[in-house]
Amino acid sequence: MKIVHVCCVAPPEVGGMGLVADKEVAYLRSLSWDAWLIAPETQLDKNQQPEYVVRLPAWRIGNVARLFGLQSLLADADVVHLHYPFYFTAGLIARWRRQNKIKRLVITLHMDATDKGWRRWAADAHRKFLQNRALGSADLLLVSTLDYAQNSSYAVWINDSRLHELPFGVESTDFSPGPSVxxxxxxxxxxxxxxxxxxxxxxxxxxxxxxxxxxxxxxxxxxxxxxxxxxxxxxxxxxxxxxxxxxxxxxxxxxxxxxxxxxxxxxxxxxxxxxxxxxxxxxxxxxxxxxxxxxxxxxxxxxxxxxxxxxxxxxxxxxxxxxxxxxxxxxxxxxxxxxxxxxxxxxxLLYDWREHAQKLAGLYQKICE
Known part of the structure; x- marks a missing residue:
């Protein structure tokens, strides 16, 4: 089964969304899944990025981007996993799902984006007029905590059967108590x-x-x-x-x-x-x-x-x-x-990336049955 994640950032770029997407793909691959991560081109040193990260040329303003050549890379995926918010690209992927140009769509709802000036206006307009249509195209919606979902713009989806809580993880073997230096x-x-x-x-x-x-x-x-x-x-x-x-x-x-x-x-x-x-x-x-x-x-x-x-x-x-x-x-x-x-x-210790990936894989299998 081929899984393609799409995110507005990816390592070596910093940010929680990119880290989550990277960990999910890495651990899925460790479980023998054919998993990939697509993100916009970056000027950072791509020698530092994992082999499973695919960069596409993009029209980009901050983390808003139009990825060129994206649709052809998603056509043979069994599941497309979008990390949201990813304005503009999210609307395209949702439309392709409605048109059955992609097979299954999973969306992780990371947070409500905030900004200043015209970017805040644009984010507010997207949430008001476009967000629910995009999320309604998904086969599965994921949130890191129901607590956050209930107190965000995603609250309208809290009772939808497609929404599941799947907390993120930590590599507790590496991040462990030790001497202060x-x-x-x-x-x-x-x-x-x-x-x-x-x-x-x-x-x-x-x-x-x-x-x-x-x-x-x-x-x-x-x-x-x-x-x-x-x-x-x-x-x-x-x-x-x-x-x-x-x-x-x-x-x-x-x-x-x-x-x-x-x-x-x-x-x-x-x-x-x-x-x-x-x-x-x-x-x-x-x-x-x-x-x-x-x-x-x-x-x-x-x-x-x-x-x-x-x-x-x-x-x-x-x-x-x-x-x-x-x-x-x-x-x-x-x-x-x-x-x-x-x-x-x-x-x-209750938050583990491998366990997270195993649960995620189970959800993929369920929506593909």
Missing amino acids: KTEFDIPAGARVVGTVSSMDRAHPFKGIDILIRALVDLPADVHALLVGEGDRRADYQALAKDLGLSERVHFFGRLEHEKLVRALRSMDVFAFPSTSGAEAFGLAMLEAMSCGVPVAASDLPGVRRVADQAGLLIPPGDQTALSRALNTLLEDENLRAELGQTARAKA
Whole structure:
């Protein structure tokens, strides 16, 4: 059975949607499925991308794209799996399904996209006039949590028999508890560390990096921040830290190779996840930190709270003062931190990519019967 995933991004590009699509295809292939991932062309080094990623020339504005030559690559697929939102391309694929030009269509509903200016207007217009027609063409709809689906524009589908909850996963063998190596990240060995892993670009303003930096002002001087991620707003965040007099306490690292990322997570005493809007639906980076036994201070957002529950403290989205208090509570109470860290690890073990892929394969088989 041939499975073709279509996503607006793919490795080495960063982003949760691309990571999910990549993991699903990789694990399906490990289960002997003929699985592929199609994404728009990128200027990044394609030598870093897996062999199963196929790049197509595209007319592209951000993550909105028209892929040229897509239909011919989908014609012989038993299942086309679309990662949504992927504006313009989603409408084409849905139309081809209605015309029976593709055999079966699965759509993963990742999140409600948010933006500013004309892009926000365009996203709102798409949701209002086109989204339900596109989703109605699917044979199967997947969400990472029902909690998020119930509190999003996808709520109208919550009682549809085609909608299934399929949480994402984590590689818990790699992301596991281990020794802290703070000095590797230019942090004094005796410092206490709050950290996060996040995109730092204009497409992800909802990540709350500025809120985390500002929250550090209210924390003791021995508390440092380890911020892992890359993007066109990183310089803005560095300037903010400098303006607040925090340059010596805020440590920026770009995209890290896998093993170093694990070491960075292990070096955090608390993982902060201060996202501000419903564009954040799950929290893959947070789950990786939890798998390393790190307690979290996370925004009380649909979907995110399901993952973070009992693994840390929840805070109102966008509340800098509440974030400072939550971080301070965790940093000052070593016993609480250890207890929540153990719970975080135990909960992360419930999320497994291989099990996710096995369930996904079962759903593919069911709709093809």
